[in-house]
Every structure is written in C-alpha cells, then in structure tokens.
Amino acid sequence: MNKSVCDVPMRTSFPVPERVDRKNNPEGSVISIKGNDIGGKGVIIIAGPCAVESKEQLFETARKVISDGARILRGGAFKPRSSPYSFQGMGEEGLKLLNEISSETGMPVVTEVMDTRQIELVSQYADMLQIGSRNMQNYPLLKEAGHSKKPILLKRGMMATVEEFLLAAEYILSHGNEQVVLCERGIRTFETSTRNTLDLNAVPMLKNLTHLPVIVDPSHGTGLRWMVPAMAKAAIAAGADGIIMEVHYSPETALCDGQQSLSPDEFAILMSDLKKIALAVGRDIL
Amino acid sequence: MNKSVCDVPMRTSFPVPERVDRKNNPEGSVISIKGNDIGGKGVIIIAGPCAVESKEQLFETARKVISDGARILRGGAFKPRSSPYSFQGMGEEGLKLLNEISSETGMPVVTEVMDTRQIELVSQYADMLQIGSRNMQNYPLLKEAGHSKKPILLKRGMMATVEEFLLAAEYILSHGNEQVVLCERGIRTFETSTRNTLDLNAVPMLKNLTHLPVIVDPSHGTGLRWMVPAMAKAAIAAGADGIIMEVHYSPETALCDGQQSLSPDEFAILMSDLKKIALAVGRDIL
C-alpha cells in the first residue's frame, strides 16, 4: 500500500482580529436590546417586514409577530435597491412609524443605516442599527457605527469571506462599540435555484472564532418563502443565537421581497417548530 | 411613495426532468438497502472510514459505528485523489474486506465506483454503489449505473447546480435504475475557511422537486471534524433523509481525510444528539 499524505487541498487559515477573538470572552458576549439578550441561552427571533410601507402594514404585521413570540421588530426605512427605479423606502416617515409602534408595544426596533449622514437621525428612532450586506465593507460607515452607542447588527457581505466579516466587525469594535451582532444571510455562488446560498457552515465557524453573537437570516438566504421554515430550523440546529425573518401581513402585495416573506400564519406555525429545535439543542426560544 | 416592482434579481428556473420529478411519486421514494429504508420516516446514518486502509482499521471502525447505530457502512476501495502521488485505495483487496465485515455484521456496504469497467467487480462485493462528486457528470458511468441492479448513491458535483444534479440522476433512471439516493456534500465557493460550502438550501429544494431521497455529507461539506456535529444536526433539521459521515478508529493516522473524520467516541455522542433533532422534526433515527 502506497502510504502518502492526504490530498485535501489546503485552504487559507487566517489570524483572528484581536478584539473580536473569542479568546477575549470564551463564554461569548451577550448583547442586550432593551432587555432582550442576544448570545445567551435563549434564541432570539427578530421579525417584521422587509420595508416599512405604511402605518397599517407595519402596525398590523408588528402586532402579529409580537403576539407569536418575536422579540425585536425589523423593518427598513432606507432601502438599498439594485435599481434606482425601485421603491427606496419611506425614509424618516418610516422611522417615525417604527418608533411609534415600538413605544406602543415595548418591542425594540432594528433598522438599516446606509449612509454616515443617517446615523444620527436613525439613532433617534431605533434601538439597534443594521449595516446591510452591500455596506459590510463601507469603512466610513463601520467607523461611525463604532462611535455610536447603539448596538449594531452587521450582515455578512454576499461576497465576504468569514475573515473579511470578522475584520468588518473589528472596525466597529476598534472604534469603540463592542455591541455587535453578526448575521449570516447567504452568499453568492454559482447556484441559481435559490436567491443566495445560505452558508450555515459559517455559524459554527464564527461561534468558534469570535465571542460575538451570530444570527441567521433565512429570508435572504433562500429568497423563497416556503424554504424559510426548513432553513430557520437548520440554523438553530447549527448553533445560531437567533433568526431574523421577513414577515408581511400580506406578502402578495409587498413592495419589496414579497416572495421571501412569511405570512403571519406561517410565522406562527414556524415559531412552535423552532421551539422544538431549540429544546433539542439545549436552548429555548427567548 | 414611489410604488414599484420588487428588485429581487430573477434567478433561473428550470423544468424538472421527467422521471425524477416529485409529481411521479408525491409521497417520496423509499430505497431499501438490505432492509434499511432511505427516504421513509426514519433518518438513516451511514458511517465508516474515508478509505479502507487495512483489515484492522476497517473492522474496528465498522464494529464501533454499528454498535452506535449506523445502519450502512461506507469505505472507499477505489479513491479519486487530486494528486497521482496520493494513496489511491486498496482496490479489490479493499472490496473483499468490506464484504467480509458486511457478512460478519449483516451491515450493508456502500463504496465508490470510478470507472465503467469497475461496476461489475464492485457489484460483487457491495450493496450500494457510490458515484462521487468528480464523476457526477461522467455520463458513461451514469448510464452503466442505470443498467445496474444495485442502488446508487449519487453525490452532487462540487460545481453542479441543483438542475444539473437532477439531470445526472435522470440519466440513471432513464437507463433503467430507479434506486437513486442523492447526496449534498458541499459546493465550491469563494469561501476558504471551510473545505466546501455545505449547501443545505439544496435539501428542501431537492425534496420539493424530486421524489428521490436526499442525504447530506457534513464531513466533506465542512472538511473539519469539529464542525461535523453542528452540520449533521442542521442537515436533519433542514429535512435530510440521512447523514453520511467519515469515522475512523484513529483519525490522526488516517491515510485520507483524517482531519474531517470523527473518532468513534465523537460519533457515539453525536448519535444521541441527532436522535433529539430527528424527534424535534417528527422523525426518528433508523
């Protein structure tokens, strides 16, 4: 028998950036959003519409998801759209609606900032700032997020390696803000049957390398509503600290991402399934 | 508010090949390997070493995995290796060892065929024939597999779309063999921290499109032993009908893929965790 070394192609290994390194906090960081912990024993559910479209749409959706167990409301007021002719979001009017429903329900709100000039404004209305995939390497924005007092939800760029994702988080920590939650939301590959390829390998990899909490977005990670439940379950089984999902009170009429948004009824059913998976991995849904 | 259509980039949709189409068997096909069903309510576990290296290695590993609940033994006698200077497998001697331990334990065996000329030989010793990733589009081999009476384990090419994967299966069915099990084993992407990107999106997608059973290989899908448990759990949560894993009685000395092989003790622990996930999704481990 011809004895020889294994020919698994060697892949790049890399130094973990110093502040995000798990060594600094082997237990894992817990980021609290108005009393809702991300990164602890409980698994957090963040839900809401892709974009804020109207008071009725937002409020009705928010009341449904909160009653079914979501702990944080998502909804975009400033929307990054591939085409300049697509709906760009309601802007400050949308922020005010988010703030109003948040005050009414006590549910904290996460919403996207796309521009350094928006951070101050958005911070007046939101409890957590999202930096979206297309801005994961927008370094001026990361630096400003580092100067913010708000927790940051940092989504992985659709083209970003795990190393680059950690370096982007390091930008925020190194500028002074340690409250960062990482979100895997699908990467771009050759596969075309799904909108993105949800890289769940990244969940245990990130949990191993960094102390920051890691959540998963199966809505963008699949692009298909009927696949969201399977992949939300898989994400929790893989070790995710939470799920962020698009839910719309009427997905067929959504101005954005309707084909990947759950209806409130679908969301309610999913919540009970997620609880079973969480228990099976020794956790619970927050 | 500027109303406009959603700008999710449209992705290719494709016609499902006729024989693999789920419409032909909405309940899903069940493939039985010596009484072990793949595709039914139970989740099947296939385990064993990457390559057959010696009688001691194979037999000791096999006895361990069977005692912990694996139902089918895997092990390569003919190995596809990137380098001509790597260990190429024990060949027929390896097949004989597989057959011997199979007779002793009653556990059926799956092993790889790489060449049309090997099918007859391998069929004398094995219960199921594996067509590996690098041969997913080896059409003469697919045609011969179609003429075989043995069940086929068809692994997704590391560069193959879901459409191409189904077309490869269609080759086998259209040549007469309907006993095909599909295996997602990771695709090649830009990410380098893991050996491959395990595409769990493919699990619900395939289950939706085809009646064929779908299993997952987290060993190749991650390339890292410590990630196998998390991704095996995620695969079952996503709806996989089984898991195929590399287990080696002494991973440190393995001639092939040691860094992604579980030790028997790790495998035993994982089996009890997988049972919990299977129950959480309304199934059981076979």
Added chain:
Amino acid sequence: MNKSVCDVPMRTSFPVPERVDRKNNPEGSVISIKGNDIGGKGVIIIAGPCAVESKEQLFETARKVISDGARILRGGAFKPRSSPYSFQGMGEEGLKLLNEISSETGMPVVTEVMDTRQIELVSQYADMLQIGSRNMQNYPLLKEAGHSKKPILLKRGMMATVEEFLLAAEYILSHGNEQVVLCERGIRTFETSTRNTLDLNAVPMLKNLTHLPVIVDPSHGTGLRWMVPAMAKAAIAAGADGIIMEVHYSPETALCDGQQSLSPDEFAILMSDLKKIALAVGRDIL
C-alpha cells in the same frame, strides 16, 4: 440520429437599464477629462500609485508615468482597507499633493471617494472621482455622484454581475451625471492562485450593452505584478477603452499593493507593447 434541442444551460438575460443602454448612443459616449478622451478611438492609460504615501513617492512616480505616456494620474488619499489596522491613506494631505503635482504637470487626477461626506472635499482637488469596488452598491454614494459635476470612474464590485454593474451606473446617470466610465477590475471566484479573476468577457459584453466607456484594471485583476503586462495587452485586444494600472517608484517599499505595482521601468516597456496591440485592433494609445 436522435435530433434534439441543444442543452446549453440557459442563463439569465436581463433588461438593460434605460439611460446606460447603448441604444441611446450607438456610437458610444466619449468622456473627456481635461481634454483626454475616454471612449474614443484612442486607448487611455491611467497610472500611479495605489496610495499617496509621501510627496517624494507621488511626485517621482507621477513624473515617470507621464513621461512614458500615461494621461491621467491615479492615487488614493482615502483607502478602503479590509483591516482597521492597515494604512488608511493620507486624507486631505494626500489630496493636496495630488492637486499640486497635477498643477505642475497638467495631468488630471482621479482619486477615490468612500463617503458621501467626502465628495465636496475631494471634488476641490480631483478631476475625476473613483467609486471603488466595495462601494459599487453604496447607493447614497452613487446618488451623490449623480449630483456631482465631476466625471465618475465606477469600478465593478468584486461579486457584482454585469446587470448589477449597469444598474449601479444607472443610479449615477438617473441622478443627473452622465459622465461615467466603467472599470472591470476582477471578480471573486473559487480560484486562489490570483487575487481576483479578471473577467475580460465583461469588456465586449459591456461595450455591447452600454454606450459608456469601459476600462480595465489588470493590477487588481491579477494581484501580481508580473501578470499585469499580459493582461493589459489582453484587455486592449478584447476592446477596452483604457487601462488603469498601479505604478510605484519603489514597489518593494509600498505601503499598499506593492506586489501588484509595476516599477517605472516595467511600465515604460509595457507602454510600447500596448501600442502594438492597440494598432493591431485599429486603435492607438492616446
């Protein structure tokens, strides 16, 4: 003979955004930077260091490249870096140096803007604003670029499709600025022997779809100095309207991208080779 349709997998086709569509200007747009035309019969050469590091470095490099035929000077004052601990550029001090050498030599200057808040400042010193790969989908920045009077050099995102690249340009045009030059600079793929995969297919594809000029960056497209000449020649043969290259008076000591920067002597030799290729395709070097 079994007659059947061809099985080339169908790929996505897409509507060309209205303002960038070649139909609006079948001859092709010519963008003039202080009298240096991009998109006409002549092929333009843009050269200079990755980053402005010092007066000596910039001025010495600039004088060399101008004497060898470069028509526009490149050099970064604000640098997007993966790591927060890497050199981030000289900022306004760098802009002043660019402006000083530009005044001295009459050579126009292109430099990067990364933040909406930088546009006004950079516009005081530069003749052309570069939007880098990581900001290709930074929509607030694209909109501000659309309000600018300066010509824009828009680099393709490293994981952007041709469709998304054209939509990004459409953002700029639809906000009022028609002076946009597109730059192919390599995409991210599974290949690791080069820094990026230079997608020269994109050159004839873009020239066919849009009236905007298209240039190529073989420095980022390869990441390797010794490959730059071959790929610069290939780019012109493929139909590019210009080349942008990194040249450093002392690549070994560069603070950024030294391994992909040409020395002035290498640049001089390349210029004479490029002239031959330009003539072979019926053009000339400007």
Added chain:
Amino acid sequence: MNKSVCDVPMRTSFPVPERVDRKNNPEGSVISIKGNDIGGKGVIIIAGPCAVESKEQLFETARKVISDGARILRGGAFKPRSSPYSFQGMGEEGLKLLNEISSETGMPVVTEVMDTRQIELVSQYADMLQIGSRNMQNYPLLKEAGHSKKPILLKRGMMATVEEFLLAAEYILSHGNEQVVLCERGIRTFETSTRNTLDLNAVPMLKNLTHLPVIVDPSHGTGLRWMVPAMAKAAIAAGADGIIMEVHYSPETALCDGQQSLSPDEFAILMSDLKKIALAVGRDIL
C-alpha cells in the same frame, strides 16, 4: 502616517507537480500533431463543429476552416450532455467520418473520449484525444490517457483551480504520456450573462508554472458567437499558444452549441484579425 503592512488577502500558493513543472523544460514543450507544432513560436488554430452531425455538415465545415487557415480539425463523436435526452453524438460512425475527411485533407483530428473503454477505438481514428471539462478529474480516464501514445488535449474543469488542473495533467505525465496540451475554456462563477467566465489570467499563470502548451477555447468560454472574436484576440494577446473554436457551416441548424459557433465567413474574417494580434506579440499564426 500610520505605517503598516499591506492587507491584500493572502491567497493559497501551492507546490507545482514535479513532471509538469516548467523547471524541467524552461523553453517550453512543443507537441507536434502530424507536423503541426503546439507550443512553438506559431499560434495554432483548431476549428470545427461542436459535434459531428452528418457527412455533409462535417466535410463542408472542415473544408472551409482548412482553407482559412485552421490546422487541426475538432468535432465530437461522443458528446457529454447535461440531459440524457439531448443528442449524444454519432459514436463510431462519427469517428469514421472524421477519419475520412482527415485522410482527404491531411488535416489531423482531435475528438473527445469520455470513457476508458473508448480510448482504443477513438485512437484508431483520431490524431489527438480530448479529455473534456467534466472529466478533468476522471482519474481512471487520465491514467489510461497516460498509457496512450496519442497526444492529449486536456480541458480545464469548469470549477477546477489552476493547481488541480496541473495535478490532472500530472496524472497523465506520471503514467507515461508527456504529450499534453492544456486548454482554458472558462470557469463557473456567479456571473450569468455569459455561459462561463473565460479565465485568461490562467494563461500567463500556467505558462509560468508549466512547460506544457496552453490554448484557449473562447466558444465555451463565452457561449456567445459574437463574443468569440474579441476573446480569441485577447487570448493570443495574453500569451496563448493556440485557439480552439467551434465553427459550423450552418450554426442556426446545429444540433449542439449553435449559439456559440461561428459561421465559416465569420471564421475567415477572424483569422485575419488574429494574425495581426499574433504579430503584435511577436508570434505568427501557424
């Protein structure tokens, strides 16, 4: 100024396999196909239909391409098709037609082998054996090609790294056959506007690492007839030793790959353009 090392992500470097290593033959190997040298000063043109479809189709196309300067005829008798329902080639009948036109014209013939069992048969009729992209890691086939006396045209797998491509060639050399020509034919990426992404970076990279000749296939590399001329020119400018192209006497009625096949008239025009590029890089068309 904050001095720091450059943050270009480090990419994998790899050991060049021993027999293909350029060190063994710094001048570069020249492979002669019936007196037509590949890898010398001249650039070789290989042309012909995707598949042999009929005597008339093959003979008429062959006579045209030979009269316009092609030196080797290509044409598939055994065709690897994604779908089992697509035309699979004429088989031995096609080989006989290739042999007949070759005898008539003196033009050598290259055709694909897909199965170890076909090598002997195909070798009776062809002057050079092609191993296609889908079989680049079909190791039994590579080994048999290594035992053959015929020169081998080895196409890069659509998702193979440069390292894996060289290892595949090493299989052939290490089994005894040193007459191997490498062919870049496009890789699979996220881009969907072209059939594949032609990786011309691979041309200088391969020429640098190995002594084997390197040719380029712009037909498969683009999938679009109108892009073939631009990319054939680019390939020669990048340093390719030859071009292999699909030409069909009536592309509209082709059974395979009609949309990427040149008409004879388009081929004739392209040949004169390629000559200019070859001269511009100090070579000539053979």
